Amino acid sequence: MSSNMPELKVARLIQEHELEGMGNELERRWTRAENRSSLRDLADYFNRELLRTVLESEGATPLNGEVENYYRLLTDDEATSGVKQQVRNQLEDRGINVDALMADFVSYQSIRTYLKQYREVKPPNDQSSEEDRIEQKRATIQRLANRLVRVTEQSLSELANTSRITIGDFSVIVTVRVHCSDCDTQQPVTDLLTNGGCACEA
Template identity: 45%
Template sequence: MQVRLRDVRTMAQSDAKSVEGDRDPSCKLDRVIDEYELDRVAENLQEYWTRENERYSLRGLADHVNQAILRTAMEREGLNPLDGEVENTYRLLTDDEVSQGVRTQAHSRLDRGGVDVDAIGGDFVSYQTVNRHLKECLGVERASTERSDSDRIDSGAQRIAALRNRTVAVTENTLDQLGSTGAIALGDPDVYVDITVTCADCGTHATVQELIDEGGCECEPIDEDS
């Protein structure tokens, strides 16, 4: 049985441990900006993170950069993506909720168009890389309460993702052992873990990632001063 966890999603996560040549890891974003000519994107990062209204989270900034990388790679091969095509293709390549079959189709379409998906996946940045770039390279800070909230959200999402991936790995390994010993009849299964949340008060039903991305459910936020 093949384990299908190593794909574009994990490439972005691994960049926090990589060193590009003699550069410090925090400079990966500078290298990517130069390689894909993303000067305009780079100029907006500080504003998007620090402005008072509609601030981006660190994860949102990473997605913004990665989508720009994908757009540039597609345009260099003459694909001329339609409105919304880059964002949807990026989702198909990276979203945990997308099935392996759909992800493979998106990968194959890009391959046929001349886009080296493995290469751009290796260039995708994680929110940790964006965080280091803002703080260590640019010296940018924002209000401590906002930063604390963003960090807690990102940290919580990472813990949930790690637990989900661990559950997939344990399940695949267990099924593999049962199948190889003949305890059960088993072909070549794909294992997916989908965590959903239902609020008993307002009735909101969503995946845990959707709930985090939307900032919660329809209930009123708790007033800490009450």
Template identity: 40%
Template sequence: MTDKRPDPTNSKVGRLIQSYDLDGLGAELEQRWTDDEEAESLRALAESFNHELLQAAAMDAGLDLLSGEVESLYDALTDDDVTGGERTRARGRLERAGVGVDQLLSDFVSHQAVHTYLTTFRGASKERRRSDPTERVQRLRGRLAAVSESAIESAGNNGDLEVGSPDVLVDVQVLCTDCGRQYGFDDLVERGGCDCSTDE
């Protein structure tokens, strides 16, 4: 079947993805906007997209930006609260490297442009599917375990914690306050509910 959606490059975001050689970014934006659990706002996606443009322009000019510099330069160029001196320094640094700052600023997109691109040109929708509760909890367990392992590793590297080779296990327990029975989450889902609901 022929895809009848309009050509993405007819949108500002689509044109920029092509001209800045940001293959795959369109699909990433769609996934981040429609994610069931951690959907991002259009404003956050627009800012993230603009960060990508800034980084790509800097790299094309041979300017290798360190972690966090993209965000700080973007804020200096666009934030109304920064001083004139900060904006001038940011612009000067980019211009000395050969970045066309005026063109870059013109290329930055708004959240409305991102919305148009996602809905009109990619056919994305914010309608959420109902995901399996066990699947959702498993994903959250995985995230919590990963964050905990990272925190333990960081504490160990700083000398704040001594531990061998930690393996973080996340166990979710559910307590029924009506009858006092306690279940593991997976067990409760398998049972279809607490036993007290069948005792009545």
């Protein structure tokens, strides 16, 4: 660990929430030779464990799969606003400040900085550069999709408020899918990036 590194978000959360062994586990998952976790996988793992710890600190005993389901619905861009609000209500009923919790969720960039600069480790063959490029493209696509959702919601709300259209309580869902004509497969672009491509032979 570098003695000159300022306190980083991941390191701070590990200390604040007493996530014992988390640093070693993140390093182990990132550097193992087989089934190595990506930075995004590690960020999701960290955030789920953070959510579990916060629930337990409020006296809750999460059921099997409950933490994973809460986290998926809170962070999945395809989950409707109504579903997200329902999850928020359930967590708030358990005494959790959901806004503060989600502000503490870390990104893959935070995990990368923690591992590479704070713990000074590298994955086998240092494949992080290729992984980073894929994650950057994924983030760019997701930002554009999120912007389209916001613009559409705002436009529909303005039209409804001025009685130009009639619409009830609505949600806007944007899914970017990629169709490959060579292997005739179709999948969300996020799955395509995660899977490293489609069904075509390399």
